[in-house]
Amino acid sequence: MSRRFTPKVVTANRLREGDVVYLTANDLWSLHHHEAELIEDEAHAQLRLLFAASQKNLVVGAYLADAKAGPNGPEPVHFREGFRTRGPSNYNHGKQADLAHV
Template structure:
């Protein structure tokens, strides 16, 4: 019996700035997890990951991360990905500064 595929998003880090980024359905890289393409087919996920890893002049460390559908787009499933989506752990810069500024 085959295992059920868990939906995924493709995440990486911006090569120049180091920010966590997500591949969108229209082939952009976004800093917002909710804009990521939610992929629910394993073969399509692998094809999209190959596409992402070929962008080595812009990104580093692309991988598939488990996600689920949410009211505003994909949401992280695991703590690690939720932490990465929130940004740095201090408020002086990055995504968290934008929320608290």
């Protein structure tokens, strides 16, 4: 019996700055997890990962991360991915600084 496919998003790190980014449905890279394309088909997920891997001049380390549908777009399922959405943890800058004003 085969396992049911868990929805995914494609994530990577931006080559120049190192920021965590997510592949959107219109082939752009977003800093925001909720803007990622939620992929619910395994074959489509593999195609999207291949596309991401071809973006060597923009991103590095692309992989599929488990996600779930949320009210504002995809949400991370695992702690690691939730942690990655908040940015570096060593000092307050980037995404963390932006969240301080919310």
